[in-house]
Amino acid sequence: MLSFTTLHHLYVHIPFCHRICPYCSFHKHTPGGADMNAFVDALLMEVEKHALAPRTIFFGGGTPTMLSDTHLERLLDGLRQRMDMSQVVEFTLEANPRTVTASKAAVMRRHGVTRVSLGIQSWDETALKTLGRDHSPPEAEETWQVLRDAGFPSLSLDLMFSVPGQTLESWRRTLEKSLELRPDHLSAYNLNYEEDTDFFRRLKTGEFQTDPETDAQLFEMAIDMLEARGFEHYEISNYALPGHRSTHNEAYWFGADYLGIGPGAFSTMAGCRWKNIADTPRYISMTLSGQDTVVEREELTExxxxxxxxxxxxxxxxxxxxxxxxxxxxxxxxxxxxxxxxxxxxxxxxxxxxxxxxxxxxxxxxxxxx
Ligand code: SF4
Known part of the structure; x- marks a missing residue:
């Protein structure tokens, strides 16, 4: 019989997205001709090497809900067979509008997902267009309703501020609309211009400008409006109603060990950090042929x-x-x-x-x- 190791936090990286947002620096790509069955097999093989008993699980990306019902079911079912899930207290899956149907939400619920974080960024058409997002506000609202109807215990909305051209009024409307939907948790990120993104290049050519004073006003507006509605500002970009903090993210912030699986995923355990190869086809072929997919490894100094x-x-x-x-x-x-x-x-x-x-x-x- 397998003996499981209690590893407190597991991250699973799903790198696929419908369309690439011009500000995004994560390891992600459109599915292209990716063999999704082989991708799921590779993730399961990687998990199997560890005999885990995690407390939190987080599926991030990319867009985990880009997996079809069938592939998601195979993956979630396969994880259950390869890990001891009895200690899981929080199981989060990141989702994007237009990628969640009632049947997919049911698969997620059936397999123990307790928390979904929906990346909507804004309820403003112009801001969504600037951000290169491929959903409309009504589509985001429809997806939210599907998630609510599925009965997840905790739902979060991801928002973004300091978007080029965004006004205080447009941000206020986005916050108001978000609050109307009664989320349990909200993340509100200040747009970062990460190197190697289209937005960074546009900042450097002067097409976009930053304005710290407006950024501060947008940030403070979020604090005022969300705290007034009972949200605790428990981390600079995160707000939770009582009992709805993200345990998984708190673990990162407080330096807990975590294992990341999937292409481009990082792990940190016992003072050592390593990274899997950020090349999905090679990740799949290397994992399935038993090769080590770790491409960077370092001992963290004090x-x-x-x-x-x-x-x-x-x-x-x-x-x-x-x-x-x-x-x-x-x-x-x-x-x-x-x-x-x-x-x-x-x-x-x-x-x-x-x-x-x-x-x-x-x-x-x-x-x-x-
Ligand atoms: S959907 Fe998310 S992960 Fe995908 S490109 Fe956009 S920001 Fe990046």
Missing amino acids: EQRLTERFGLELRTARGLPLDLVAPRASRLLDTLSVQGLVEYDSRFVRLTRQGKLLADPVAVALLTSA
Whole structure:
């Protein structure tokens, strides 16, 4: 009999998307002629190597709901046969509008998915067009209703602000429309111009401009509107009703070990980080022929771990443990506190609302003082 190892957090990468959004830097591509049966076989083979008993599972991408009902069913069923699922407390699947039917939602529910994160980004047609999204607001709403009807215990909406051309009014309408749908959780990401994306090139040529003042107003509008409706701002880009925080994402932010499977997926365990090959056909053929798909592997240095902790934990409502910062930064802490950027008690340092607007520079200042 197999003996399972409790690995707390499992990530599964599904790299397929209908269309490629011009701001996206994840490992993703259109399905092309990909052999989906072989892809599912490869994921299952990779999982089988580990004999896992995870607490959280997260299917991200890409667009996991691009898999057909049949392929998704095979994958979810196959996972159940190869892992001990008895300890799973949260099972999230990322979805995009137009890729979820009632029958697919039923497959997900039947196989234990507890949480769906729907990437709608905006309810504004113009913003959706700028973002290169391939769905309309009515299609997003229809998908939301399908997910609600399927009875998932926790549903999240993914939104984006600081989209070129976006006004305060358009963002307000997007937040209002989102709240009307009564999500349990909301993610609101500030658009990032990642290198190697079309948006980055357009920023560099001057077609797009950034405006930190407007970004701050958009960010604060989200905090005001969502907190007024009972959402806890538990991480800079994330808001949850009581009991609906993402346990899986909190695990990343607080430095827990996780295993990533699939093309381009990262894993971090026992101070070592590795990455699978970000080439789907090669990932499939290498896995199925028993070859190692890991292409990068590094031991994290103490400095890297500390940098990550400062960068991630300071963004959370809990904050960064004071014993990481003090005593060498006590004068800086006082200065930042007088400036209204941080507050701290005997255990944790937290960003104030003003500090959240300057999260990265504050983290760097604290790190270089510690
Ligand atoms: S749907 Fe998501 S993963 Fe796919 S290209 Fe767009 S942003 Fe990237």
